[in-house]
Structures are given as C-alpha cells and as structure tokens.
Amino acid sequence: xxxxxxxxxxxxxxxxxxxxxxxxxxxxxxxxxxxxxxxxxxxxxxxxxxxxxxxxxxxxxxxxxxxxxxxxxxxxxxxxxxxxxxxxxxxxxxxxxxxxxxxxxxxxxxxxxxxxxxxxxxxxxxxxxxxxxxxxxxxxxxxxxxxxxxxxxxxxxxxxxxxxxxxxxxxxxxxxxxxxxxxxxxxxxxxxxxxxxxxxxxxxxxxxxxxxxxxxxxxxxxxxxxxxxxxxxxxxxxxxxxxxxxxxxxxxxxxxxxxxxxxxxxxxxxxxxxxxxxxxxxxx
Ligand code: SAM
Numbered sequence: 001x002x003x004x005x006x007x008x009x010x011x012x013x014x015x016x017x018x019x020x021x022x023x024x025x026x027x028x029x030x031x032x033x034x035x036x037x038x039x040x041x042x043x044x045x046x047x048x049x050x051x052x053x054x055x056x057x058x059x060x061x062x063x064x065x066x067x068x069x070x071x072x073x074x075x076x077x078x079x080x081x082x083x084x085x086x087x088x089x090x091x092x093x094x095x096x097x098x099x100x101x102x103x104x105x106x107x108x109x110x111x112x113x114x115x116x117x118x119x120x121x122x123x124x125x126x127x128x129x130x131x132x133x134x135x136x137x138x139x140x141x142x143x144x145x146x147x148x149x150x151x152x153x154x155x156x157x158x159x160x161x162x163x164x165x166x167x168x169x170x171x172x173x174x175x176x177x178x179x180x181x182x183x184x185x186x187x188x189x190x191x192x193x194x195x196x197x198x199x200x201x202x203x204x205x206x207x208x209x210x211x212x213x214x215x216x217x218x219x220x221x222x223x224x225x226x227x228x229x230x231x232x233x234x235x236x237x238x239x240x241x242x243x244x245x246x247x248x249x250x251x252x253x254x255x256x257x258x259x260x261x262x263x264x265x266x267x268x269x270x271x272x273x274x275x276x277x278x279x280x281x282x283x284x
Pocket of ligand 1: 031048052053054062083084085086087106107108109112137138139140157158159160163164165166167168
C-alpha cells in the first residue's frame with residue numbers, strides 16, 4: 001500500500017495533509033514551482049510553491065463566491081477583468097452569464113494555464129469561450145496600462161501576498177483598479193484567512209488601502225476545507241453599489257444558474273462577520 005501524503009505548512013506550527021494517489025507533474029516556471037497531484041479525498045489538485053490552489057472537490061466554493069456576489073449586486077456588469085485565475089475556474093463561472101460581453105484574464109504564468117488545460121479540465125473548460133481574451137503578463141502592469149473606466153468588474157484571483165502576487169496587494173495596484181473601473185464598478189479581492197497572519201499584518205494594510213480609495217468597502221466570508229483554517233475572506237469594494245442594500249436576488253435568480261455553494265441567503269449571510277474579524281478589520 002502506498003502511503004504518500006501532500007503536506008502544506010499553514011504556519012510553522014500547523015500543517016494540513018492530504019493522502020495522495022500520485023504526484024504526476026512537477027516543474028519550475030520562471031515564476032514559481034508547479035505541482036499536480038491526484039488524491040483520494042479531493043480528486044486532482046495543484047499547488048504553487050507548495051500552496052493549494054484548486055482541487056476538484058471544493059473549488060466550486062471559491063469560484064462561486066468570487067464571481068456571483070458581484071453579479072447579483074450589479075446585474076449590468078458587461079466587461080470583466082480577471083487577474084491571476086490561471087486554473088480558469090473564475091472565468092468558467094463568469095461565462096455562465098450570457099449578457100457578459102468581454103472577459104479579459106491576465107495571468108503572469110502561462111504554464112499554470114497550459115497545465116490546467118491539460119490536467120484540470122473541470123476548472124479550465126471555458127477558457128476558449130469567444131468572449132475570453134488571455135494575456136500572459138503581470139496584472140500590476142496590465143491594470144496600470146488599462147484605459148480609464150474600461151471594466152465593470154475586476155476579480156483579483158491571485159496567489160498570496162508573497163512571490164509574484166505581492167504587487168497585487170499594493171496601493172498602486174488598487175489605485176489603478178479604481179481608475180480602470182466604470183462609475184458603478186466593483187472590485188473583488190483576496191483577504192486571506194482571519195486565523196493566520198502569515199504576512200505580519202499585510203492583509204489588514206491591504207484592506208485599509210482599499211477602504212481609503214473606494215466609497216464602499218466590505219468583507220465577506222466563506223468556508224472551504226483546503227485553504228488555511230477553512231475560513232476565507234474576500235473584499236468587496238465598489239464605487240456605487242452596496243452588496244447588501246443593492247443586492248438584487250430576484251434579478252439574479254432570473255439568470256437561472258444552478259450553483260452549488262452560492263445562493264441569495266448565502267449572499268446576505270456572508271457579510272455577517274464574527275466579532276474577531278470585525279475587530280481585526282476595524283483596526284486596519
Ligand atoms: N484560488 C487560488 C488561491 O487563492 O489559492 C488562486 C488561484 S490562481 C491559480 C492564482 C494565480 O495568480 C496563479 O496562477 C499565479 O500565477 C497568478 N498570479 C500571481 N501573481 C500574479 C500577477 N502579478 N499577475 C497576474 N497573475 C498573477
């Protein structure tokens with residue numbers, strides 16, 4: 001009997017392990033270390049620099065929550081920019097809306113996309129939708145060069161604020177996102193886990209940078225077993241729409257989408273935060 005395990009270090013004192021069937025691909029790109037595995041509990045999955053990115057069992061949680069909250073708040077979103085997101089799961093969810101006209105995806109590492117197209121078809125299956133344009137470059141630079149008010153929604157589907165993703169948590173980046181968003185534009189971005197502060201206050205500082213720029217800035221939560229602590233946060237920042245006051249469940253339900261995690265009750269509930277998370281954000 002094989003007894004192979006993938007282990008991710010959540011902190012120097014806390015680790016998470018998955019029993020694997022096979023470690024079937026490994027390579028180093030100019031940006032990061034890429035590894036693909038097959039497992040008993042979570043199906044196929046891949047890691048970047050040893051950190052879980054997406055697996056067949058729970059990717060739906062993350063991709064539902066990064067996509068549908070904004071679309072149920074502003075159903076008129078037509079032009080979308082995805083930054084990172086190389087596995088294609090976020091693009092897959094956005095392509096489900098027939099009224100979306102354009103989806104630009106900017107991924108720094110082409111190898112992530114190519115390997116997910118080969119090994120993780122469940123997430124990458126819509127990258128060839130005719131509305132999708134793939135750009136292989138740094139999202140930081142792409143947003144800097146983007147035309148003013150050219151997107152209605154920016155989804156930052158990035159890695160953690162270390163390595164190539166670091167620039168996507170800076171004031172410069174958020175300022176350029178603000179400029180690139182239309183008058184009723186929305187920005188969704190990673191806020192990591194409230195339990196582990198691996199980057200010494202990096203997330204709180206990033207939250208403050210967004211709060212200082214956008215008139216509406218909220219945080220919402222969801223539960224995903226394979227991300228550190230299983231409790232994850234996204235930021236919702238907007239120039240006009242409030243995700244609770246302007247939430248349009250009836251309009252969203254007219255789209256007729258079947259979702260496995262997101263629903264209109266979850267939308268509202270996800271903005272109700274535990275006291276320790278609220279306090280942490282207030283301190284920022
Ligand atoms: N759901 C994932 C998570 O939080 O674990 C994120 C998945 S997605 C694979 C993250 C992608 O962001 C990676 O493929 C990485 O190459 C990309 N990325 C990191 N920094 C970037 C940058 N500066 N510009 C564009 N893409 C970037």
